[in-house]
Amino acid sequence: MKADKEAKIVNVRNLNEIDKILLSLNKSSQNYRKLILHGSDNIDEEERDPILWKTIGLVLTDGNFSNLISGSVSIYFGGLTYYTAVAVVKTLIQLAKYLTITLYGKGKTYYNVYVHSMNDSNKLKHRIASLLIKLDKSASETLSGLQMNELAALLAGIIDGDGYIGKPSSYLSISFNLDNRKGKIIHRIISHLEKTGYITINNYYHKPKYEAIFRFTNVQFMNQCIKYVYHPKRKERMKKYAKNYLRNYICPFSTLELEQILRETSSAYIDHRKAPRRSKVLVLYIKPSNFEKIAYIWESERSGYKPVPIHNKNRIIIKITEKCKENLYQLLDKGTYNIKDEIIKIIKNFLETIT
Numbered sequence: 001m002k003a004d005k006e007a008k009i010v011n012v013r014n015l016n017e018i019d020k021i022l023l024s025l026n027k028s029s030q031n032y033r034k035l036i037l038h039g040s041d042n043i044d045e046e047e048r049d050p051i052l053w054k055t056i057g058l059v060l061t062d063g064n065f066s067n068l069i070s071g072s073v074s075i076y077f078g079g080l081t082y083y084t085a086v087a088v089v090k091t092l093i094q095l096a097k098y099l100t101i102t103l104y105g106k107g108k109t110y111y112n113v114y115v116h117s118m119n120d121s122n123k124l125k126h127r128i129a130s131l132l133i134k135l136d137k138s139a140s141e142t143l144s145g146l147q148m149n150e151l152a153a154l155l156a157g158i159i160d161g162d163g164y165i166g167k168p169s170s171y172l173s174i175s176f177n178l179d180n181r182k183g184k185i186i187h188r189i190i191s192h193l194e195k196t197g198y199i200t201i202n203n204y205y206h207k208p209k210y211e212a213i214f215r216f217t218n219v220q221f222m223n224q225c226i227k228y229v230y231h232p233k234r235k236e237r238m239k240k241y242a243k244n245y246l247r248n249y250i251c252p253f254s255t256l257e258l259e260q261i262l263r264e265t266s267s268a269y270i271d272h273r274k275a276p277r278r279s280k281v282l283v284l285y286i287k288p289s290n291f292e293k294i295a296y297i298w299e300s301e302r303s304g305y306k307p308v309p310i311h312n313k314n315r316i317i318i319k320i321t322e323k324c325k326e327n328l329y330q331l332l333d334k335g336t337y338n339i340k341d342e343i344i345k346i347i348k349n350f351l352e353t354i355t
Contacts, residue, residue: 009036025103039094039098048095051095053153054153054157084161087230089101095124096124148220158189160234177210194214200215200217260293260294260297265339269283283318288311328347
């Protein structure tokens, strides 16, 4: 590549440098600033396809979608804020050897990101354009052929571009207009993710919001999606969302842990909570000497999500909520050796009342 006299060429050794590189460009006093980034070409081959699909998500939200599918010369993202530019550059630098970054404006500044038109970059452009056309014409067939990590990266790209995580990290939304071509593709993507069981779409709001509210329903998919979100603020909020999600929707005990707890349980009953909650809780009583055998369970990495054992005179109280019903069903199907018959009966009654 020929050197650009107006631009400084910076070699990018790792993705963590991107934030500071873009900030340094912003500190210049000139109204128009330019920088060329040279990637390391060291991307893990297993990550190449997920990052490619991540790029697709970004193009659908902030890229030159229309020009690409009609044969544009290069991949281009314009008018980006700093955080979105960080997400775009961290993604593209893993696929393209050279990126040109320009920054314009005083006070409120915006970034433009170009992928240079070279042999490798042209192949990347044609590959992305081809996938965009497939999503436009046969989304269901195309998406059905993707692995979980590729779908997670695709959604991460959309979140990096037009996602929002509500404060205090309680819900997620994506902005898109169902009346245009890009919006229809995004709608097909999230509809496929819902059919696959990865997310649940709660609502879609038309004008003036144009956004879909959703939540994750698969922990592994959620964690993979967070991995590929590069927008600094959205990544942090998604991590907080994940903590809330695990606390509110996921049983804090594994099936094996429940089995070990129930083996040491001496008695139990079902607590029917009053309105407005109207939920049921399986309350377990365990002798202190027996609890010592399973106390290590609360020392695991997920101990923060586990209900704190209540020490009450000569017994320990542990509460199992409705979130654990699937784990309890698995335990019953597996076999309940060394668990008292009366405890098994109460578990079955508990499951009957919450189904």
